[in-house]
Amino acid sequence: MSDAAVTRPAAGHRFPLLAAFAAGPAGKAILALLLLVLLAAFVGPVLAPQNPYDLAALDILDARLPPGSPAAAGGSYWLGSDEQGRDLLSAMLYGLRLSLLVAGAGTGLACVAGSLLGLFAGYRRGAWDRLVLALADLQLSFPALLIALALLALSGPGLIKVVLALAASQWAYFARSARAAALVEAEKDYMAAARLQGLSEGRLLLRHLLPNCLPPLLVILPLQLAAAISLEATLAFLGLGAPATEPSLGRLIANGFAYLLSGEYWVSLFPGLLLTLAITAITLAADRLAATLDPRQPG
């Protein structure tokens, strides 16, 4: 993706950011890929041939059938079936939705909590600033996987706990960036003017400081989302994520692991491909967004 492909939006466009994002063939391709993943996750389960969470719809006699096998209930298992007799394609679409929801909730929580802490620290300075910074440094000195593993190992499994663990291992990125932006913005004239108007501190922070600190946070958000999808899948693979009855993509891959050595490749292969596709789409979109928002780009 060449840097010159990002062009400034035409003035007066209804969605200037989207127009700049989708300018040129590279931008359109990335947008199409992203839409494909989102459609698969949120429309796919509606169209899926089977509800993989409905135990009554599963036929154990249809377990571990290779791709293209006919199903007892009619139709075909296009991508094969898993050891519970789930249609793998359906399980993957539901699994992708679960993966995106859990990772999205964790990253969203990290973004909200981290940004507010960072804004507060950068605005107040002093002891609050040092405390937030020390906590953020403490988190950043350990890999995200280790923090999430530690929390889940000590608190036990569960989807809500996974969301909290994802948030706990990511908030510091948002806090650091919000703090850096707030330190700069708080010095500007519009903040002085707002302060002189006698506005409350909450209003100052949320209505005046926050909107001006958003661009750097917008760049981190999709990057962290991609990282969170990967991390959630890893945790699920290790058995610490979604329950076995409602598998996310990582859990599906783990289920296939047991049959890999006997050459039944499809239960692990296809969910992994979908996972890679989703992470790639979001990573490319994140890079594209960063280039679009970068003020140093030629205008």
Place this chain on the structure above:
Amino acid sequence: MGHATFVVRRLLHGAGVLLAVSLLVFAALYVVGNPVELLVDPQADPADIARTVAALGLDQPLWRQYLHFLGQALQGDLGRSFIHGEPALGLILERLPATLELAVIALLLALLAGIPLGLWAGLKPRSLAGRLIGAASTLGFALPAFWLGLMLILVFAVQLQWLPPGGRGATRELFGLPALSLSCLTWDGWQHLLLPALNLALYKAALVVRLVRAGSREVLGRDYVRFARAKGLSEARVVARHVLPNTLIPVVTVLGMEFGGLIAFSVVTETVFGWPGMGKLLMDAINALDRPVVVAYLLCAAALFVLLNLGVELLYGWLDPRVRESRA
């Protein structure tokens, strides 16, 4: 600030981080959870449980319990494994060499593959190979490591049957020390080591490619490179003597920090390949609810990371004269 002052300050900071971690683990164990459930084997009989509760001092105020926990930890007593019946710390230290061997080999593989590829992509960014290397490094970041491990097993162990699917293989002791019994000293060991090390190396290789590519691009535009070329030095000499050394400084510092990530991620790789290191021990302990081993792993990992960060900071100051000057 003199160098000695700097070292002392970093040491104090490291001790502070460890103290914070011990406080967090203590909070998770004693305040959030039920320590009796966590620390006493649930299969023990009530008399045993009562004795352990008294021995652990669980009727004491929290600050006392914390000091007790800290005191025990400082003496290396992190409890006994429910499963193995051995001191948890000993179990971890026993598995440490296997994990370190895997991480070091993975780091070497990442550097061996990443530096030449990154240099190529940086020197010839418009060439087909340069573009392919760039795209491959993006994919390297996106590929979930655990899935890639399964696919390596599928291709090289199941389909081609070139390499074993897991285990550590034969080891040999270096200098006759049991702590240094390594797989990379035997042919069989290498066959077992190759796939997990490749798996663990992939992400770091992609990172090295990106760092070296960005670094060499930046350095190529500098005056000293243009001057070296103007002097009539051969292109190979310009790259070897001027571009590469200046590109490697960020690689060394980032990789120093990323080595901790390798150790953390070896939890995944060791689980996939059945590599008997401390990461697999942790997962087995989590699945078997063997809490003392989990706690011991977390405290050991924290200590290891603090030491690594400290080492990197000292190394950084030694490598980059500007940092050294600013501290003097």
